[in-house]
Amino acid sequence: MLSRVADSLYWMSRYLERAExxxxxxxxxxxxxxxxxxxxxxxxxxxxxxxLGKPKDIEWTGDPYALTQSLIFDTENKASILSCIISxxxxxxxxxxxxxxxxxxxxxxxxxQVTRPEMQQQTQSEALANGxxxxxxxxxxxxxxxxxxxxxxxxxxxxxxxWQFIQVGRYLERAxxxxxxxxxxxxxxxxxxxxxxxxxxxxxxxxLLRSATAFEAYCKVYTADLTPDQIFEFLLLDEEFPHSxxxxxxxxxxxxxxxxxxxxxxxxxxxxRLSGRLHAxxxxxxADDILNQDALGYLSSIQEQCRAIHETxxxxxxxxxxxxxxxG
Amino acid sequence: xLPTQSTQFEHAALKNYLLDHAYDEMFxxxxxxxxxxxxxLDHFASLPSEELQRRKQAADLSFLNQGIxxxxxxxxxxxxxxxxxxxxxxIITAAEWAxxxxxxTQRITALNLFLKDIYNEGRILDDGIVPREVVYSCxxxxxxxxxxxxxxxxxxxxxxxxxxxxxxxxFVVLEDNLRVPSGVSYMLTNRRVMKRIFPQLFRSYNVRPIxxxxxxxxxxxxxxxxxxxxxxxxxxxxxxxxxxxxxxxAYLARQMGxxxxxxxxxxxxxxxxxxxxxxxxxxxxxxxxxxxxxxxDPLAFRxxxxxGVAGLFNAxxxxxVTLANAFGTGVxxxxxxxxxxxxxxxxxxxxEPVLKNVETYLMxxxxxxxxxxxxxxxxxxxxxxxxxxxxxxIGPQSTKAQQEEFxxxxxxxxxxxxxxxxxxxxxxxxxxxxxxxxxxxxLRPYVLYGDKVxxxxxxxxRVALNQGSLVVNSSQGGGSKxxxxxxx
Numbered sequence: 001m002l003s004r005v006a007d008s009l010y011w012m013s014r015y016l017e018r019a020e021x022x023x024x025x026x027x028x029x030x031x032x033x034x035x036x037x038x039x040x041x042x043x044x045x046x047x048x049x050x051x052l053g054k055p056k057d058i059e060w061t062g063d064p065y066a067l068t069q070s071l072i073f074d075t076e077n078k079a080s081i082l083s084c085i086i087s088x089x090x091x092x093x094x095x096x097x098x099x100x101x102x103x104x105x106x107x108x109x110x111x112x113q114v115t116r117p118e119m120q121q122q123t124q125s126e127a128l129a130n131g132x133x134x135x136x137x138x139x140x141x142x143x144x145x146x147x148x149x150x151x152x153x154x155x156x157x158x159x160x161x162x163w164q165f166i167q168v169g170r171y172l173e174r175a176x177x178x179x180x181x182x183x184x185x186x187x188x189x190x191x192x193x194x195x196x197x198x199x200x201x202x203x204x205x206x207x208l209l210r211s212a213t214a215f216e217a218y219c220k221v222y223t224a225d226l227t228p229d230q231i232f233e234f235l236l237l238d239e240e241f242p243h244s245x246x247x248x249x250x251x252x253x254x255x256x257x258x259x260x261x262x263x264x265x266x267x268x269x270x271x272x273r274l275s276g277r278l279h280a281x282x283x284x285x286x287a288d289d290i291l292n293q294d295a296l297g298y299l300s301s302i303q304e305q306c307r308a309i310h311e312t313x314x315x316x317x318x319x320x321x322x323x324x325x326x327x328g
Numbered sequence: 329x330l331p332t333q334s335t336q337f338e339h340a341a342l343k344n345y346l347l348d349h350a351y352d353e354m355f356x357x358x359x360x361x362x363x364x365x366x367x368x369l370d371h372f373a374s375l376p377s378e379e380l381q382r383r384k385q386a387a388d389l390s391f392l393n394q395g396i397x398x399x400x401x402x403x404x405x406x407x408x409x410x411x412x413x414x415x416x417x418x419i420i421t422a423a424e425w426a427x428x429x430x431x432x433t434q435r436i437t438a439l440n441l442f443l444k445d446i447y448n449e450g451r452i453l454d455d456g457i458v459p460r461e462v463v464y465s466c467x468x469x470x471x472x473x474x475x476x477x478x479x480x481x482x483x484x485x486x487x488x489x490x491x492x493x494x495x496x497x498x499f500v501v502l503e504d505n506l507r508v509p510s511g512v513s514y515m516l517t518n519r520r521v522m523k524r525i526f527p528q529l530f531r532s533y534n535v536r537p538i539x540x541x542x543x544x545x546x547x548x549x550x551x552x553x554x555x556x557x558x559x560x561x562x563x564x565x566x567x568x569x570x571x572x573x574x575x576x577x578a579y580l581a582r583q584m585g586x587x588x589x590x591x592x593x594x595x596x597x598x599x600x601x602x603x604x605x606x607x608x609x610x611x612x613x614x615x616x617x618x619x620x621x622x623x624x625d626p627l628a629f630r631x632x633x634x635x636g637v638a639g640l641f642n643a644x645x646x647x648x649v650t651l652a653n654a655f656g657t658g659v660x661x662x663x664x665x666x667x668x669x670x671x672x673x674x675x676x677x678x679x680e681p682v683l684k685n686v687e688t689y690l691m692x693x694x695x696x697x698x699x700x701x702x703x704x705x706x707x708x709x710x711x712x713x714x715x716x717x718x719x720x721x722i723g724p725q726s727t728k729a730q731q732e733e734f735x736x737x738x739x740x741x742x743x744x745x746x747x748x749x750x751x752x753x754x755x756x757x758x759x760x761x762x763x764x765x766x767x768x769x770x771l772r773p774y775v776l777y778g779d780k781v782x783x784x785x786x787x788x789x790r791v792a793l794n795q796g797s798l799v800v801n802s803s804q805g806g807g808s809k810x811x812x813x814x815x816x
Contacts, residue, residue, distance in 0.1 A: 003604040004593050093569050097578040097588055161606065259606070317606040322595055325609045 003318045006165045012091035013169030019084035020146040021177045027139040028210045051184035055079040100156040110145040167255040175248035179302040189228040212243040233287035246282040253279045271312045278305045341763045353756035371529045377762040412807030414758045418789045425813045431683030433781045439660045441676040443483035447473045458668045468658025485652035487775040493754035500684045506661040508618045513576035515788040522810040534815040536785040542583040548778030552650045560613035563587045567635045596639030599646040614650045663712040691742035700747040704731040707747045768792040785813035
């Protein structure tokens with residue numbers, strides 16, 4: 001497979017995962033906001049921004065709808081939902097002969113839907129504030145479209161090398177985003193262990209779970225008994241839940257092994273070591289240990305390692321030097 | 329006899345079908361059908377208007393969903409457009425096609441010999457058949473090609489020649505496209521859509537198939553592989569998604585099962601071309617390039633090109649990679665050189681040209697120039713280096729100011745312009761609204777030249793959808809229709 005093609009598939013998938021994550025965070029928080037005192041708004045929206053990696057030039061100005069507007073439509077901001085969808089579609093356009101017709105159709109119509117000018121007007125912050133428009137319908141439809149895209153990807157595309165790069169992109173993005181999400185909630189949930197539980201904490205905990213589509217899955221494992229430690233354990237270490245960090249890294253590891261198997265070469269040693277180490281750390285850690293030591297440090301180390309894996313994939317498959325390649 | 333004034337037909341769908349002096353692809357004269365069109369007209373006349381509209385919509389939708397689009401330059405938004413498609417097929421009889429096939433084979437053979445000659449011995453120049461200045465002043469002439477051995481002496485592997493029919497029904501050559509001719513994917517998809525939308529009609533005619541084109545193209549490319557590369561790695565080189573023909577590049581690559589690459593995917597080392605893959609570098613043997621000479625190698629040609637591959641020309645010169653088409657083929661489709669093609673055919677093949685040229689005035693000849701300047705309102709003037717319907721003056725449809733402008737341009741740079749009479753080329757019935765109306769059409773068959781010459785029966789019929797228009801280019805509001813060549 002051409003390096004450029006692998007690169008485009010990887011980024012197409014990463015951008016869509018990012019769009020979905022941002023969409024869900026907005027949807028969940030706009031919804032929870034309705035149950036909450038205006039006093040806690042500041043803390044909530046700062047936390048959303050933190051969970052999104054503090055996007056450049058976007059600030060909390062006290063108006064949740066203005067913030068929503070710019071997180072969705074501000075194309076100056078490369079992390080906005082619109083920017084992510086445009087980038088994903090652009091990447092897929094470069095590899096149209098490599099993806100299935102169904103994939104192209106789904107992604108192309110999502111792109112056409114969100115870039116319609118009237119879509120922006122409908123979700124202007126004034127229209128939102130005076131109840132004339134409903135952001136949640138829009139956000140729901142974006143999430144559905146992304147899910148459909150993943151569905152047709154899995155059922156219409158060869159599960160060969162290209163599909164594996166899509167997997168790597170999706171799960172590396174997801175692992176990193178979930179780790180960042182836990183970090184953003186850290187101060188409020190695990191920062192002060194002696195804190196007395198009030199009514200609003202329950203909303204926070206539920207919000208965190210729902211931000212990772214994890215509420216129902218969590219209840220199946222731990223019942224509706226929400227406790228911060230169990231939530232931490234579930235989102236970080238659950239073996240079977242597709243949005244947990246551990247599950248995501250398992251998937252990355254698995255896809256990378258397939259790719260290395262396909263390419264049948266040994267120069268992947270560094271990558272194997274990096275992903276193997278992260279994989280092992282998540283498989284053999286306990287939530288208690290992590291929480292009793294430096295949880296924040298652990299979470300940022302996960303993101304650090306995801307970054308290193310990303311860079312190594314690049315060096316290995318995409319942006320390698322000609323000299324190395326000729327020598328090999 | 330063709331009537332010179334408008335005539336009406338009985339059928340409701342034909343009430344605005346007006347004949348004029350142009351050849352009509354369906355009617356010999358008022359109420360007088362070409363025999364091979366009878367079934368076609370019966371079939372369309374039997375369909376209620378709503379049914380026709382339904383099928384038209386189904387066809388349009390099919391193009392839309394498949395994303396069969398071309399890119400219009402110079403606009404920020406909405407740059408991807410659907411190429412308009414007309415439902416009524418154009419029919420060419422077996423006998424007509426035999427002539428076309430013979431003529432095209434003759435023409436591409438002679439043009440290949442010409443290219444070999446001018447880049448090597450230059451006999452035709454020594455003998456004064458073609459003036460040296462015409463060749464050397466052509467902006468597509470590549471001195472880097474002089475004395476170079478090209479695999480199998482094939483310079484033009486893929487050619488798209490534009491034909492039109494004169495008032496007497498004779499096919500003549502309007503121009504040759506020898507660099508990176510496009511449109512073949514539309515020919516193939518038009519056929520696929522047609523077979524889906526009108527299966528019964530299609531079955532009732534003996535239409536010769538064209539679907540083998542991509543396989544023939546692949547075979548042609550394979551036959552041009554460098555010596556000692558029995559299983560060549562063939563790729564299609566595209567300028568990328570911003571190119572107007574990107575859809576076609578992706579389509580052909582997928583249909584042939586070869587890799588679609590861009591300049592940045594290729595590297596050269598020690599005069600060998602490689603592509604970057606996830607498992608390292610892989611050698612490339614044959615490049616079907618859809619990038620113009622100018623942009624293909626920043627070391628050899630335009631320094632500012634970012635589409636090309638540095639060092640590609642050296643690898644080509646070393647014989648390690650084949651390019652189809654070869655560098656420098658553009659000299660043979662220069663519009664000024666076109667005037668000499670009949671002489672070129674006689675010179676190399678000692679045969680009379682089967683397909684004639686359109687009469688062409690060269691602005692470098694003072695007498696012809698005077699004549700053209702005096703008759704700008706009657707002639708078509710074309711810039712020799714332009715294509716796609718740009719840089720043209722259509723005399724009868726132009727304003728005084730436009731004629732002035734072209735007169736000045738011609739006097740300033742005579743080498744850059746040619747003129748031809750305004751030909752009212754043939755018209756074929758098209759579905760406009762819910763009735764049939766005649767529109768001007770041309771025909772671009774695709775000629776392949778490898779081990780031998782192969783031409784799939786048919787080609788792309790382009791339609792000037794605007795009433796009275798003589799410009800069929802997609803960038804100028806043209807459309808296309810399926811072209812049927814009958815087997816008997």
